[in-house]
Amino acid sequence: MQNPFAATMEAQRRAWENAADLIEKTTTAPDRAETFQDVEVGETPSEVVYEENKLRLLHYESRTEEQHDVPILVVYALINRPYILDLQPERSVIRTLLDNGFDVYMIDWDEPSTLDRSLTLDDYVNRYMENCVDEVRERSGQDSINVLGYCMGGTMSTMYAALHPEKVRTLALMAAGLCFTGDSGVLELWGDDEYFDPEAVTDTFHNVPAEFLDVGFALMDPVQNYVTKYVNLYENVENEDFVENFARMEEWLGDGIDVAGTTFNEFITDIYQGNKLMENELHLGGEHVDIENIDMPVLQIVAEYDHLIPPEASKPFNDAIPSDDKTILEFPTGHIGMSVSSKSHAELWPDVCEWFEMRMPDEAESAAEHADAETDADAAVAEDATDADAQATEDGVEIEVEGTEAPSLTDLSGIGQAYADDLADAGYETVLELANADAATVAAEADLPVSRVEDWIDQASAYHDE
Numbered sequence: 001m002q003n004p005f006a007a008t009m010e011a012q013r014r015a016w017e018n019a020a021d022l023i024e025k026t027t028t029a030p031d032r033a034e035t036f037q038d039v040e041v042g043e044t045p046s047e048v049v050y051e052e053n054k055l056r057l058l059h060y061e062s063r064t065e066e067q068h069d070v071p072i073l074v075v076y077a078l079i080n081r082p083y084i085l086d087l088q089p090e091r092s093v094i095r096t097l098l099d100n101g102f103d104v105y106m107i108d109w110d111e112p113s114t115l116d117r118s119l120t121l122d123d124y125v126n127r128y129m130e131n132c133v134d135e136v137r138e139r140s141g142q143d144s145i146n147v148l149g150y151c152m153g154g155t156m157s158t159m160y161a162a163l164h165p166e167k168v169r170t171l172a173l174m175a176a177g178l179c180f181t182g183d184s185g186v187l188e189l190w191g192d193d194e195y196f197d198p199e200a201v202t203d204t205f206h207n208v209p210a211e212f213l214d215v216g217f218a219l220m221d222p223v224q225n226y227v228t229k230y231v232n233l234y235e236n237v238e239n240e241d242f243v244e245n246f247a248r249m250e251e252w253l254g255d256g257i258d259v260a261g262t263t264f265n266e267f268i269t270d271i272y273q274g275n276k277l278m279e280n281e282l283h284l285g286g287e288h289v290d291i292e293n294i295d296m297p298v299l300q301i302v303a304e305y306d307h308l309i310p311p312e313a314s315k316p317f318n319d320a321i322p323s324d325d326k327t328i329l330e331f332p333t334g335h336i337g338m339s340v341s342s343k344s345h346a347e348l349w350p351d352v353c354e355w356f357e358m359r360m361p362d363e364a365e366s367a368a369e370h371a372d373a374e375t376d377a378d379a380a381v382a383e384d385a386t387d388a389d390a391q392a393t394e395d396g397v398e399i400e401v402e403g404t405e406a407p408s409l410t411d412l413s414g415i416g417q418a419y420a421d422d423l424a425d426a427g428y429e430t431v432l433e434l435a436n437a438d439a440a441t442v443a444a445e446a447d448l449p450v451s452r453v454e455d456w457i458d459q460a461s462a463y464h465d466e
Contacts, residue, residue, distance in 0.1 A: 044086050044094050046106075050135045054110035057132050059139075063098040068360050070169055071103035071140045073133060075160075077152035078124070078263065079210075081255050082108050084339050085150065091340050093349065100353040105136050107153075111257040117206045119260040121267065122285035125159045133160070133167050144169040144296075146356060151175050151309065151335070155271060158294070158317075159284065165293040166415065170359050172299040172352070175309040175335055177271065178317040179278045198268040202261035210256030278320060288447055297325035297359050301352060306335040327355060407431045412459045422446045435460035 050057035074094070076082035085093040085106070097104050107129070112119060136145050144167050149157025154176025161168040201208055276282040282289040300318060302311045311330060318326045331338060331348045338344050409420040409431060426445035428434045434442070439457055443450040 043089060044092060044098070049105075049139065050132060052128060052131060053116070054112060055128055055132075056108045056110065057135060058106045058108055060094055060098055060104045060106070062103070063095065064101045067101050067103045068357070069140070070142050070144075070146055070360055071105055071136055072097060072146040072148050072356065073136050074104065074106040075129065075147060075149040075153035075157045076107065076109070077150060078109055078257075078259050079152060080257065082106055084336065087340050091342060091345050093339055096345060096349045097353065100357070102353070102356065103140065105132075107132055109257075112207055112260040114206055117202075117261040120262050120285075121156070121159070121270075124263060125156050126163065126285055126287075129156065129160050130164065133164070137167065142169075143167070146170045146172065146359075148172040149174065149176060150339075152177065152267070154178075155267075155277070158277065158291075159282070159289050161296065162289045162291050162293045163284070163287060165296060166410075166419070168296050170297045170299070170356065171294065172301065172356070173314070174301045174338060175303055175306055175314065176300070176317075177309045177313050179313050179315075180272050180275045181278070181316075198265045202265055205261070207258040207261050208264045210258055278317060280320070287452075291321050294321040295323050298323050298327070299352070299355050300326075300328045301338060301348070302328065302330045303334050303338045304330055304332045305337075306333075308335040325359075329355075407463050409434065411463075412456050415456060419448075422448065431460045431463055435463070 045061040046058040047061075048056045049059045074082070074085060076085065086095065089095060094104055094106065109124075109128075133145065133147075137143065147157050147161065147168050147170070149155070149172070151174065154173040155178060157171060158173065158176060158178060161171045270276045270282055274281070277289065277291065280289075280291050298318065298321065300314055302309075302314045304311065315328055315330075318328065329348065329351055331344060333341055333344055333348075338348065409415050409423055409429070412431070412434075415423070423429070423434065423442070423446055426442065428437055428442060428446075434457055437457060439450050439454040442448070442457070443453045446453070
């Protein structure tokens with residue numbers, strides 16, 4: 001049995017030590033407050049190369065003498081700011097990609113105004129993302145690019161890849177919400193239509209306030225978010241590096257953005273509650289988001305301890321798509337840890353970079369193919385000059401020259417093999433047949449938007465007008 005006098009003296013000693021520790025921590029508080037005030041985020045140099053409405057497309061400055069030909073477009077969520085991927089120099093996904101020789105772009109959605117409340121998922125995917133992808137394609141001279149989507153941005157990137165497979169060379173997804181069958185975590189439970197009506201929120205606020213979303217996310221792990229992290233800050237307040245990293249994260253957490261009301265309603269109703277993407281029943285702007293078109297290489301990066309998008313909300317999607325090149329990298333971290341933890345940057349991101357590199361075109365092979373194409377073109381021109389035998393069709397639209405290969409549907413901008421197959425199934429196998437077709441009829445027969453078909457028909461007609 002402990003001597004009561006000794007126990008009293010031990011308690012008093014601890015009290016004095018704690019008091020001394022408190023005094024010491026208090027003396028450092030002004031310096032740490034200054035650290036919070038002066039902290040910088042998103043420091044990697046970039047330039048804005050495209051703007052539309054609030055959106056800005058950032059192009060990052062190269063950090064290597066040579067870069068891979070095919071760029072990577074990073075697509076972040078509509079919630080919070082994208083600089084979580086560039087939070088601090090030594091733990092920056094953007095810098096890691098740049099340091100491995102990749103040409104990197106990223107979409108900064110910025111915050112929608114009240115006038116933007118009616119923006120739809122179709123607007124974000126088929127308008128904003130489409131325009132950004134086309135800008136990157138044009139600047140890089142590539143027909144298709146690599147897309148890296150994070151969280152909600154991964155879900156939208158998946159939609160885009162299904163709608164425009166010919167423009168996506170590889171699809172990489174970080175913690176993307178794709179499968180919601182009832183066992184995908186507490187967020188899916190809270191979002192169940194039995195408990196949650198998204199329109200009740202948007203009818204009240206119009207756009208969904210960042211504060212509303214922040215409280216919901218924090219309550220998913222209240223002890224960590226409201227108690228533990230502040231205890232850790234107190235215990236490490238004398239460690240300037242710890243406080244600086246803590247301040248960066250708090251800067252990002254407090255820098256949330258609102259979400260356009262209509263988009264929020266559609267995302268909750270169709271993705272969380274309806275599971276329409278996984279079930280291949282999703283439509284955007286009247287167009288079927290057919291996941292059977294996702295035949296490019298796909299990488300899923302999932303976090304083992306992710307309470308927002310648990311692995312069960314991502315991994316099963318690989319079984320639903322036809323791609324024969326599918327990879328899953330599961331890492332023991334959380335939703336944000338995959339972007340900012342030192343262990344992720346030491347062990348996970350080298351594997352991600354290797355995955356991209358293995359699927360880049362061999363540059364020597366690409367140069368040889370380009371030279372062969374030029375040689376073939378020169379030969380065709382020479383043959384045309386000596387062996388031309390032009391024959392006009394009855395309607396005067398098509399002119400065939402012996403020795404010259406007629407253009408194919410995939411020569412038209414926006415038509416990849418998947419769309420070409422859809423058109424062929426509807427009875428339009430050649431550029432001539434498409435040029436002479438009625439846009440509304442083609443759209444109905446091929447289950448495509450009329451506006452898109454009109455553009456293809458204009459291009460097909462232009463081929464023959466030349």
